Amino acid sequence: MNHYQPSLPDVQFILGQVLHAPERIAALRPYREVDAALIDQILDEASKFIAEQIAPLNRVGDEVGAQWRDGAVTMPSGFRDAYQSFWQSGWASLSTATQDGGQGLPAVLDSVLYEWLSAANHGWTMAPGLLHGAYECIKHHASDALKTQYLSKVGTGEWLTTMCLTEPHAGSDLGLASTKAVPQADGAYLISGTKIFISGGEHDLSDNIVHLVLARLPDAPAGPKGLSLFLVPKFYPDGEKESWVRSAVYCERIEEKMGIHASPTCVMRFDETRAWLVGEAGRGLNAMFVMMNAARLHVALQGVGLLDAAWQKAEAYSHDRRQMRAPRPKDAPRGAGAGAADLIIEHPAMRRILDTQRAWIDGARVLAYETGLALDEAKHHPDAAQRDAAQRWCALITPILKAACTEQGFHGASECLQVLGGHGYVREWGIEQNVRDARIAMIYEGTNEIQAIDLLMRKVVIDGGAALSAMLATLRQHLSTSQPHEAQVLSLFDELMATTQICLDTAQRNDGQVQLSWIAGDYLRLASLALWAWAWTRIEAAQGSDTPRWQAPAQALRAWVLPEFVMRSGIIRTQLGH
Template sequence: MADYQPRLDDVQFVLHNVLHAPERIAALAPYGEVDADLMNQILEESGKFIAEQIAPLNPVGDHVGAQWKDGNVTMPPGFKDAYQAFWQAGWASLCTATDDGGQGLPAVLESVLYEWLSAANHGWTMAPGLLHGAYECIKHHASDELKAQYLSKVGTGEWLATMCLTEPHAGSDLGLASTKAVPQPDGAYLISGTKIFISGGEHDLTDNIVHLVLARLPDAPAGPKGLSLFLVPKFYADGTRSAVHCERIEEKMGIHGSPTCVMRFDEARAWLVGDIGRGLNAMFVMMNAARLHVALQGVGLLDAALQKADAYAHERRQMRAPRVAGEKGSAPADLIIEHPAMRRILDTQRAWVDGSRVLAYETGLALDEAKHHPDAAQREAAQRWCALITPILKASCTDQGFHGASECLQVFGGHGYVSEWGIEQNVRDARIAMIYEGTNEIQAIDLLMRKVVSDGGAAMTAMLDALSSGLSASKAHEAQVLQLFDQLKATTHTCLQAAQQPDGQVRLSWIAGDYLRMATLALLAWSWTRIEAAEGSQAPRWQTPAAALRAWVLPEFGMRSGIIEAQLKA
């Protein structure tokens, strides 16, 4: 099958016609010179770069994979040259401040870039995937001395970075981490311990790798409050190599082009980032940035699978498709695209891709509005949106990225199970996104317990009320969204009541995933009202997935609501 091709017109429609991104960006002081023409130029050039240099490497990354030998990792053929071209062309530093060697552009452009990169070559994209978060972590928490040495190198992508959290005995429960940090007389620290599942912990893409490591001082209390964050480079300023060793790389289900490393720190010299005992606070700057990128991985991987399945369905001939009397198809009746079952699969996945883009790009815009909007109320609303939507996007987009890709594989029949068609790689690669950067179950608990129950549902209600203000009950599709919002508010109230019961936390944990799914479906429906209100949305390209959304996706909302009611009122 052909390599993934970024579809600029689809993205432009969402950014310009639906979200009016150029006008909103122009209202933010740092981006006064960023207009529609500049945005289009950046997107067009990034699409060309991805199509020509990144997408063709996807099969070799999967088949050859990263190779480990004697502690060193060699990346698949072509990966290093592509990465060097990537950062030197400035793609790694779209949002990096100009003072730090970057271009200082809006976050939404980086959102599109990483969606397309993930769709084209998920394994390769894992390498620069943590750069933005590492840059923000160093910028906001590191000392001036560390910033002078590392900030621009990471911010431009000249050096890559890792996030070293997980240990063999401590997965999602970071409070169990036992890596040690021993203070030295000169203010440095010696780090000892083993970290696992470290993406890009060792490779040959860049001259240096900057490790950000959670560790515990000798007198630190147990639990997460005893963790501090430290910076350990692969090479120090004098050229000597640190005592950081890659013991092996994991043999994985997918993303073979990304080395997932076991890293051993043997009294590696390091420096504190942020305050003692507040390592998680500094690290969460990286994790929150990573979660939006992971959501976009789900969108991109689903779009890549959809491209393959749609192309195959327009070429593959099988038995004649049934048609409604008098219906004229757009293709011969023996092409499988004409079969209702196949059209249902493809149209449903398109509904998810388009609706998820609206939500994800809205979040990219909100990230900048939360920082730079001149109106305080708008900054607060943008911040509320980001806090609530991040766990929803991370969980829902990655869930659909995997299950939707599996549906797309179904379009191929037996050929989909054969490697040469490439669709089975999409399924394998997509599965990890449901796990890393906080499993989807953790995202659901984070949303319900920490974002909704903790403030009595105030933030969720305020967001839904704000979204409702632009809808009309006299329009059928908008009235449906208002009903979904009202039901979500009612379910939220039920959850708040359950939280007051002795077993409330257990019962809410049972249904946290169902609550997140209800929120997802309500927001997806809202995003489609935005699409349908946009100029140009009457074309079949947009009307067909809109119909699929209402026929095949939104009915799940009632099922989830029923599950929650049954569990909490039992």
């Protein structure tokens, strides 16, 4: 029960029947040869690889963890072999361009892969989790010389990467970063400073580690606009001696954490370390946000995966454990469990937990995979209007997914633990690890509070709600007032836009920004619930959705999830004086 099994049939149903992914992918020029059969084959092989090689390492990763000694980090037994197999088999380069050593496949397949990886072994998956963002950052911002040296190594996953932003005094406020970069006569720079909370800053999984580091040039202004981005490899080539030199970058310690014990969270010291500029001086955040936006979608998928992992354990336990008699209508016959006890799954309170969490998982998959498809459509769709719509979707949905999926990943996993009772609280069943591991996703890559402010202030208020209105208008095209559940979603959209107008009016007041900051989290939750409701109308419209598998969570969504919409709307209106 401790080993996660990728949910292949459910994912195939959502991709094929709900989102019509094969047809949409085939309409994009780079993927015309990617058909349903190939997609199924890739997912089938991915599920086998993860179940056989990654999931079994989850327990040792949690119990042994990454070990630091004298500046070196040793990963748990089996981790290096699994990673070497991972990148050499091409899983790290699934969506990397073929000219950079990758397979050139659609981004949505990467989304599924990393959801499953996180569910199977969150700590291990932290290592390759930043590869895609680092690859895109180097590809679009680095010099030709840096691309020649590092792009294919990162793109294939042969060399792993880090994102070095946070400092002891500069967490979410990166403008306070003080790490220095001093230019040298040969075009390189010397980096000096300390970064904290660096995932995978030191390890033995790969032969080299490529650090992307925010630092400040001597004449740079204060604040975020003064930051530049630099590439610092653990080992770099010495051209004259044709050998490799160890950089002056050191792991001073790793943190003792609540969860993800197999991921070394490092304090990294840069001691006049040789570095090379990535992109323009003073525009480091522009280049770095390429990494962060990619990372935020992957973090959302971590929430989905960890919730699914917890749900699987709770569901299996509920079909095995017997406890007391379950309540039934007076005239209902008792089943095979009649007598002293019934299976836990027969108890309505437990069924409510399991069906509700599945409603969150299924809806999240629709939205996350739609975002994966939109990433490719934004780049490759032949219709400019469709490219714009896909880009608008990604911009608006990313903070919503990051916050909503990770919040539900933690709280939902805790709910699933409740199904196991006292057995869930002990290590034997493995579900308590899911709860511990899931908690970090609400914090890193921009806290969920920052995601809420980003959505409301930088994505909605900034353009008077135009982008949100345009996105909802597109989603309305799938809905009909003649269908009761679809009509309900239309009413949620109307209320979301009415609430948005209240927020826009509030923004004009003297204290508007303060007032909106109070309710930003409620606004993000309001938008999330409307989108989950829309996602479920898509599921129910799909062929094959008329089975208990899909009907039970659909009923739970409307009974136990969507009523929160009225509460959140009421909070916003009350706090903003409406």
